Amino acid sequence: MRARILLFALVWLSCAWFGSWALNPNNSTRMFAAIGLVERGDARIDEFRDLTIDKAEFDGHVYLDKAPGMTLLALPAAAVAEHITARPPIPPTVWDRNFEQWMTVRLRLAVASVSAILTALAAVALYDLALTLTASTGAALFGAVAFALGTPIWGWSTTLFGHAPVADLLVIAVWALWRAGEERPVAFAAIAGAALGLAVLIEFQAVLAGSIVALWGAFRLRRPAPLAAAALAGAAMLLVPLVAYNMIAFGTPFRLGYEGVNGFPGMKEGLFGLTSPKFAVLAEIIIGMRRGILWVAPILILAPFGLWQLAKRQGGLAVTLASAAIVVLLVNAAYVYWDGGHSTGPRHSVPAIGMLAIGLAVYWASLDYWWERALAATILALSVAINLVIAAANITAPDEFSFPLWDPILKTDWATGTLRTLPGDFLGWSPYAGVALYLCLAIPLGLMLWRAVHVEGNR
Numbered sequence: 001m002r003a004r005i006l007l008f009a010l011v012w013l014s015c016a017w018f019g020s021w022a023l024n025p026n027n028s029t030r031m032f033a034a035i036g037l038v039e040r041g042d043a044r045i046d047e048f049r050d051l052t053i054d055k056a057e058f059d060g061h062v063y064l065d066k067a068p069g070m071t072l073l074a075l076p077a078a079a080v081a082e083h084i085t086a087r088p089p090i091p092p093t094v095w096d097r098n099f100e101q102w103m104t105v106r107l108r109l110a111v112a113s114v115s116a117i118l119t120a121l122a123a124v125a126l127y128d129l130a131l132t133l134t135a136s137t138g139a140a141l142f143g144a145v146a147f148a149l150g151t152p153i154w155g156w157s158t159t160l161f162g163h164a165p166v167a168d169l170l171v172i173a174v175w176a177l178w179r180a181g182e183e184r185p186v187a188f189a190a191i192a193g194a195a196l197g198l199a200v201l202i203e204f205q206a207v208l209a210g211s212i213v214a215l216w217g218a219f220r221l222r223r224p225a226p227l228a229a230a231a232l233a234g235a236a237m238l239l240v241p242l243v244a245y246n247m248i249a250f251g252t253p254f255r256l257g258y259e260g261v262n263g264f265p266g267m268k269e270g271l272f273g274l275t276s277p278k279f280a281v282l283a284e285i286i287i288g289m290r291r292g293i294l295w296v297a298p299i300l301i302l303a304p305f306g307l308w309q310l311a312k313r314q315g316g317l318a319v320t321l322a323s324a325a326i327v328v329l330l331v332n333a334a335y336v337y338w339d340g341g342h343s344t345g346p347r348h349s350v351p352a353i354g355m356l357a358i359g360l361a362v363y364w365a366s367l368d369y370w371w372e373r374a375l376a377a378t379i380l381a382l383s384v385a386i387n388l389v390i391a392a393a394n395i396t397a398p399d400e401f402s403f404p405l406w407d408p409i410l411k412t413d414w415a416t417g418t419l420r421t422l423p424g425d426f427l428g429w430s431p432y433a434g435v436a437l438y439l440c441l442a443i444p445l446g447l448m449l450w451r452a453v454h455v456e457g458n459r
Contacts, residue, residue, distance in 0.1 A: 002452045002456075003141075003456050007127055008123070009120075009445060010442060010449055012112075012119075012120040013441060013445065014442060015111065015115060015116035015148075015391075016108075017421060017434075018419075018438075019104070019111070019158050019420035020395055021420075022100060022103035022106070025053050026054060026160070027159055027161070028048070028051060029052045029055060029066065031074060031103065031160060032048040032052065034071045034074040037075060037248070039082065041248070043245065044061045044063060045064065047090055048062075051090075051094050056258070056261055058250065058255070058259075063250075065261045067162065068201065068257070069198060070114070070165065072241050073165075073202075074110040074114060076113060077110035078109075084105070107160060111157070114165070115160065116157055116158075118164070119153060119164055119168050122169070122171040122172055122354060123145075125172045125175035126175065126357060128140070128179075129175040130362070133313075133317075133361070133362060134364075134365035136365045137454070137457035139361045140361055141450070142360060142380065143362075145384070146357050146380055147357035150297060150380050150383035151353045152293075152345045152347070152353070153353055155387060158395060164350060165199075169202070170206070170209060171354035171358070172191070173191075173192045173195040173214075174213055174317075177189070177192045177230075180192065180217070180230075181221060185223060185226035186225050189217070189227065189229045189230040190229040190230060190233040191233070192214075192230050193230030193231060193232065193233035194233040194237045196210045197237030197238035197239075206351060209325075212320055212323050212324045214234075220316070266337055274331065274335055276334055278334070281332075282329060282330070282332075282333040285333060285338070290403065291346045296344060296345040296386060296387070296390060296405060297386075299360065299380050299382075302376060303356035304359070306359030306362040307321060307362070309359075309362050309363060310362040321359060325352035326352075328348075342399055343397065343399070344396065345390075363376070389409060392414075392421065392431075393408075393409045393414055393420075397409060417430065417431040419432075421434025
């Protein structure tokens with residue numbers, strides 16, 4: 001238990017410590033809707049229409065153009081912020097320091113209470129699942145740290161984008177369905193169903209990968225009571241909040257924000273921008289210098305080997321994980337705006353990371369020689385360092401750069417100190433001092449975690 005608590009604390013601290021720009025359209029449009037719901041009980045964002053390009057328009061009014069999950073989860077943070085900060089005048093453009101700071105308070109509270117918590121919970125769930133699969137605390141730690149801190153899950157967990165939370169919830173669902181096959185099937189099946197329902201409420205396309213996980217769970221359980229619990233929990237977590245939001249926003253349950261998207265004509269192609277997968281795009285998503293996931297998470301190169309090892313013992317689970325990850329990648333490759341605009345790495349592929357990271361734990365457990373583990377640990381250390389650099393600087397690198405990890409992140413952001421940390425945002429600390437304080441907190445936490453895992457493994 002001590003190892004799990006320390007893992008949760010390390011991951012939560014890491015995600016909550018760093019930040020993203022509060023007025024990035026994907027952040028701001030979700031928060032504008034949350035502010036409207038808290039202040040007026042109204043989902044319209046008319047007053048903020050000129051401050052975001054991500055918006056939907058119906059009958060002359062402007063709304064959130066996303067699935068409402070992250071907005072609804074951010075409501076408590078928006079309510080707390082309402083009582084501790086006074087609203088400044090709404091500026092004509094996003095380049096207003098007082099308004100940006102007002103929004104930063106709200107984003108930071110939302111990240112700390114939603115994104116960071118979900119990623120920390122998923123890391124613990126992955127640790128527990130990997131420990132069950134491998135009987136190795138070292139393998140479990142390897143997979144959990146790789147997932148949460150060795151990939152862009154870290155950076156996207158500093159935002160209100162839905163990518164990391166969906167990845168987190170898919171991991172939690174797999175963990176819960178595995179546990180449901182061993183103990184308390186109804187309770188764990190309900191957790192899995194709720195996780196899958198919430199994932200779809202956050203990003204509608206999560207229904208595709210989520211359905212693969214759900215089908216595996218159904219074959220694994222094969223009992224009516226837990227299956228019913230999972231279905232009911234999933235339906236309640238998806239349909240009740242979605243219908244409630246739609247009734248408040250549109251007066252009808254049968255409308256999606258995506259139907260009113262403005263300024264993105266590609267959304268009219270196929271199904272809200274989804275057409276057919278393109279092989280060239282898939283290659284760019286995996287290895288392309290501009291968006292390739294292996295450049296920002298080299299640890300994932302080991303994941304297929306781990307899934308192969310898992311298939312020898314748990315074929316159904318391995319096929320499920322691989323299939324769900326492939327579906328996410330194919331959906332990304334089929335999307336008109338596949339590159340995600342401003343993004344460090346392929347943001348629409350992030351939900352696949354959790355499925356792959358489970359394979360990383362199995363890969364570590366399969367290694368026989370010290371030099372193999374030393375090599376794997378070195379790749380993990382490199383991945384964590386890369387994602388620390390990204391999380392502190394900019395997970396939403398502008399789209400005109402050909403290799404954003406170098407320029408602008410290292411060449412510009414780190415060289416000039418354009419970093420976002422809690423002490424920098426609210427206490428006026430220098431960017432480098434904020435990073436240094438994080439390391440002073442995170443390194444001892446990591447050492448305590450390593451010690452706790454070592455003790456647990458020797459019992």
